[in-house]
Amino acid sequence: MDKPVIDMALVSACETRIVNAWPAPTTLVVDQWVVRFANGYSGRANSASSLREDGDMDEATLAFVEDLYRQAGLPPRIRFTPLVAEGARQRFTERGYRVETASFGMVAELDPGLHLPDPGIVATAQADAAWIDGVCAHQIGAKRNRDHLAAIVCGVRLPAAFATLLHEGRPAAYAMCVAERGMAEIGAVIVDEALRGRGLGKQMMLGLMGWAAAQGCAQAYLQVDQSNGLALEMYRRLGFRTVYAYETRILDV
Numbered sequence: 001m002d003k004p005v006i007d008m009a010l011v012s013a014c015e016t017r018i019v020n021a022w023p024a025p026t027t028l029v030v031d032q033w034v035v036r037f038a039n040g041y042s043g044r045a046n047s048a049s050s051l052r053e054d055g056d057m058d059e060a061t062l063a064f065v066e067d068l069y070r071q072a073g074l075p076p077r078i079r080f081t082p083l084v085a086e087g088a089r090q091r092f093t094e095r096g097y098r099v100e101t102a103s104f105g106m107v108a109e110l111d112p113g114l115h116l117p118d119p120g121i122v123a124t125a126q127a128d129a130a131w132i133d134g135v136c137a138h139q140i141g142a143k144r145n146r147d148h149l150a151a152i153v154c155g156v157r158l159p160a161a162f163a164t165l166l167h168e169g170r171p172a173a174y175a176m177c178v179a180e181r182g183m184a185e186i187g188a189v190i191v192d193e194a195l196r197g198r199g200l201g202k203q204m205m206l207g208l209m210g211w212a213a214a215q216g217c218a219q220a221y222l223q224v225d226q227s228n229g230l231a232l233e234m235y236r237r238l239g240f241r242t243v244y245a246y247e248t249r250i251l252d253v
Contacts, residue, residue, distance in 0.1 A: 006082050008053050011244045013183060014105050014221045015081060016051060018044065021178035021185035023155040028068070033057060035065055037072050041148035043101055043248045044223070047077035056085040062095070066251065075253055081105075081246040097249035102226040106240040110184075110213040110220055117214055118207030123161040127153035127176070131162045135174045138190045153188075161211045165204045173200045177208040177220075184212030186222045189231075201231075205238055 019027070024036035024045040032052045038045035048057075048065055057065070069076040077100070078084075078092050124131065132153065136146045143149070153162065158180050165173040175189040186208050191201045212220050222240065224231050 006244055008082060010107065011082050011105065012051075012053065014107065014185075014243070015049060015083060017180045017183055017185060017221075018223070019049075019051075020158055020180055021156070022187060023152060023157075025151045025155060026072075030065060031057070031061060033061075033065070035068060037069075037074065038152055039145075039148040040074055040142055041145060041152060042143070043077055043250075044079070045152055046074055047079050047248055049079040049081060050083040050085075050088075053083050054085040055083050056088045057091070059091070062091065070253065076251040078249050079246055080249055082244050092249060095251065097251050099247050100250040101248045103223050103246055103248070104226055104232070104242045105221065105223050105244045105246065106235055107219050107221045107243050108209070108235075108238060108240040110209055110217055112213040115206065115213040116210040118165075118203060118210060121163050121165050121204065121207040121211075123163040123211065125160060125162075127156070127162045131164060131174060134164060134171050135188060135190055138174070138192065159215055161208060163204065163208060163211075165200055165207070167195060167198075167200060173204045175204050175208055177212055179212055179215040179217050182217055183219045183221055184208075184215065184217040186212075186220055189222075202234055202238065205234070209238070 019034055022045055024038040026037040028035045032055050033048050034051055035048045036045050040046055066076040132146050132150050136144050156178055158178050160178045162176050164171050172195045173191040177184050177186045209220050
């Protein structure tokens, strides 16, 4: 069976924007790789990603990157996106990098006539304390650390909506959307566990798609864990299609 054709230009458009939509407090560029550090909060912000197609990394550069992570007290991580060269994939695998998570990159077309802002969503241009506290309250483990989350979201320097969806006058869901050059990333989507199954996640997504369309964006994109079947089904119903799959791989130290 032939492999599906991947739109590498679209993959690159998403991957380069993700760096700005979810900014790590410390970001280095090493050859064609972006190497990011965010106190261990989220794999995406604490990993190395290729910025160009056929991204390669020789042994000396890999050792250099690994040492940077060790100095920061973090395990080395590499995101195996379609932009990574096959030779580099083999090198990382032989070195002992194991799969930590597997995700899909998804994209939807936006129509300002169909996707409209939702008056039930309260959005601020910067992440305020209430939004940060609300997100952390519904997280577990390391992701409950508000200082580490704040270090990421307070670094956004693009048009953004840090959104809270109210249900019966109380916060019920949170998410964020960041617009850049015609595309908008939707992320950090969280629905209060006690209120799930009521369509609040869909309402939040549609509201942020409407916000993005109002910003002049033609496409929305997101990343989702491949094992999250409920979210995947919702995103597909909202018009998102899978553009690429990738793995985040980690080196145990």
